[in-house]
Amino acid sequence: MVANALELPALDERFDTVLDCGLFHIFEDDDRSRFVDSLRAVIPPNGHYYMLCFSDHQPGDWGPRRVTRQEITARFDKGWKIDSIDASKIDITISSDGALAWLVAVTRT
DSSP: OOOGGGGGGGGGOOOOOEEESSSSSSSOOOHHHHHHHHHHHHHTTOEEEEHHHEEEOOSSSSSSOOOOOOOOOOHOOOEEEEEEEEEEEEEETEEEEEEEEEEEEEOOO
């Protein structure tokens, strides 16, 4: 299936759990808000969203735009409960050290 993550309600589906490894951090600011709104529409109360995204602690300027902990908190402030935001790593092919990341768990309220 191919779909637009900014228009998840068009799928006419509900998801108790959504896993995101590397999607959130590719969006520009306005689209990040649209993405979170799209998620809110398809995840029922008590459903979960898990995200692994590039962290602002990653040095250098290659790859996706970095995401701050504060931005995550701000984006998931309405209709969500942030369960955890933990420092992590994303395995990548261009560096055996990986990329610094945030591992995020939120619950739909």
